[in-house]
Amino acid sequence: MTRFPIRSLALAGALALAPSLAFAHPGGAEVHGFTHGFAHPVTGLDHVLAMVAVGMLAFQMGGRAMWMLPLTFMALMIGGGVAGMMGLDLPYVELGIGLSVVVLGGAVAAGVKAPLAIAMALVGAFALFHGHAHGTEMPETVSGLAYGAGFLFGTGLLHLAGLGLGFAVGRAGETRGPLFVRGAGAALCAAGLAIVAGVI
Template sequence: MFSKISRFSAAIAACVFAPSLAFAHTGLGQTVGFVHGFTHPVSGVDHVLAMVLVGVLAWQLGGRALWLVPTTFVSVMAVGGAPGMLGISLPFVEAGIAFSVIILGAVVALGIRAPVAIAAGVVGLFAIFHGYAHGSEMPAAAGGIAYAAGFMLATAALHIAGIALGYLVGKQGAIVMRPAGGIAAVAGVGLLTGLI
């Protein structure tokens, strides 16, 4: 019991003491080309948690959800990037991203087995906010296409990491994934409130 509490405390501490990683879409730094596009989603805990949770959710649902849920996220994220690229305002982007971590974490923690269409719809809704955040920082220059390819590939890789994580824990999945989903949901609350 003590080691579970220690691991939980360490995970929370890691989230609290990593505020510089909290939001990948700060508007700072390089935003040109494939490499910068690829590093964008993996440079912030908000995006990493959401993307990995999408993969874990797909693993939990199994069957056609393994490809449909992540594919929906990546596809809708690409569409959601267009308003950001065009400078069209979208309200509540940061809140939408934080809520994606909270809700996906809670779904994983509670082991909710929604129909695939509903799961795809929910991740698609969240993908709009993530896509907008990426698109708003995408350069208008020709490097923008490479940047978009980079962030879409990184997003897909994080989804695959979540699916692989599910397969790695195997039958003990619920024992591992449910607390991890709970920790992610708590981290999402921290992101929403600005504590992280």
């Protein structure tokens, strides 16, 4: 890969993460329209960290995983969102969201090289929790569909941010780059533990 795409991915990652520094998680805010949908994933710390972890894991695994893991997450997040809109119960949603940051960050930190199918299953399982949590608050209207489209777009940018971060950090040095990526994964894992514990 040439320098230009790597720099582009790093820049896209930084731009995707920037809104989360300016706004708080909207929580009980309005849940309609594309703009609200886009803002929600990029302003919620748990979602931001999980999406970045998916992107970093995809980068670390390389090959088809670089696009299969993000697409798997988004596809099953939609499924979880539909289940939430239909009122289907999914237990331990908040715990599942917190653990997604812990486990995915831990996988990056450990440098896990799992078979692609297993990685997709893991990412997809966590995606159901993320989708369900937001599907339950999304209105079943045209405005709700626009919200969902915005949410999906924001999530895709966060995956791109994780890939960009992986490229930026991983290519920092041929010998130390992978260690920096694993260090970033450890930081994500620690943040996830803090979320699960209710510290942040």
